[in-house]
Amino acid sequence: MPKQDFFEDVYEVVRLIPSGKVTSYGAIARYLGAARSSRLVGYAMNASHNQATYVPAHRVVNRNGLLTGKHHFSDETRMQILLESEGLIIENEQVKDFKIHFWDPNEALI
């Protein structure tokens, strides 16, 4: 009952990210009440490959909108392609107009 794994909470939030939107590790961490555990969010993504349920990890980027995690995908271009197919524009490994496409769980999930 009690407390689920921190990772599960992260996965749950990530799955809620709408197509065409992105968020940051720090935002997710804050939403989970662990503002200082942003690294854990990235760590969770690393383990997301093990999860049975698909986790759109490509929608999670760092605070600068940089696709820092793309190296963890099968192909480095995979993450960018996925994002572009959702309507985002990746420029120089960075999400263009990151602020505009930013999805903040703290506001969206009240």
Next chain:
DNA sequence: AATGTGACATACC
């Protein structure tokens, strides 16, 4: 049980 780890974030030089 103890140590190592990291797809971040921030501060400092």
Next chain:
DNA sequence: TGGTATGCCACAT
């Protein structure tokens, strides 16, 4: 202006 250093904390081994 950019690289380096440090904090942070739950998971993996």
